[in-house]
Amino acid sequence: MKYSSILLLSLGLASGVALAGGSGNTEAGVGGALGGVLGSVVGQSVGGSTGAAIGAGVGGAAGGAVGARRGNKTEAAIGGGLGAAGGNVIGNKMGGTTGGLIGAALGGGAGGALGNNYGDNNRDDDDDRRSYRRGYDDDDDWHDNGYHRGHYKKRHKHRRHDDD
Template sequence: MKFPSILLLTLGLVTGAASAGSNTEAGVGGALGGVLGAVVGQQLGGSTGSTIGAGLGGAAGSAVGADKRNRGQAAIGGALGAAGGNVVGRTVGGSTGGLVGAATGGGAGGALGNYMGTSADRDDRDDRRYRGHDNRGKSKHRDRGRHVGHNKHWRDR
């Protein structure tokens, strides 16, 4: 039983390390959450419970490891990846294959969901700056070229 555990941990870490930054944490969280959810679900409800548990665990693990703004996308990716990986792995390699599939799918799905959320945020910020709607750090009163202030009453002289 030690060999499958070592294999699961290695696959989960390798899958999570394929990306950089918080994508790594989302991937590792999705992998570990998917495996733990699959194990608990297998004990409670057989193969269907294993799939449901892998999905829930992958979603929770990915959301915990993801960036604050991208938790929803990472959770969806981790859930779909872990559940799908569990189903495919179970058909190929039995219950151990289901655990390996849940780890691989949860890690890849969580990292990909976090990455897609990050790139969507970047696109939105770029669009705002390009269109001229970026008002961060600017005052409401625009400078129209006439610097009045202390020269306000220049006609009265």
């Protein structure tokens, strides 16, 4: 590779990190960017431009999933894979092999970070709904079977002792 290609590739990786933002999003973005570039390089050597796109997708998905939070791995993998594959194809059309590598880095980084962020937002919505149900705000279904024993309801069983 020429020195300009290495410089552009480093710039692409740094851009992928800059797009990531956020705490868990940064790791998913870096993972998606690195995975997309490495997958693109391996795929290019095995199967040309088509192999590069497939390799970028697989590598971006793996990298995004590795870098994401525990509950967001699926979303980050989908985002990183789609972003890296799409970035590789578009970059390859615009700037050849080097453009494909830069596109895979940018797309994989942005896709992994966006997927991780989407998973966080989705989890926050679920938590909001759960806390609403936990408070029984507008629920008329709540009752305690008339015993009014509070937290003793489940633990103590009251038995009737017959005196013989």
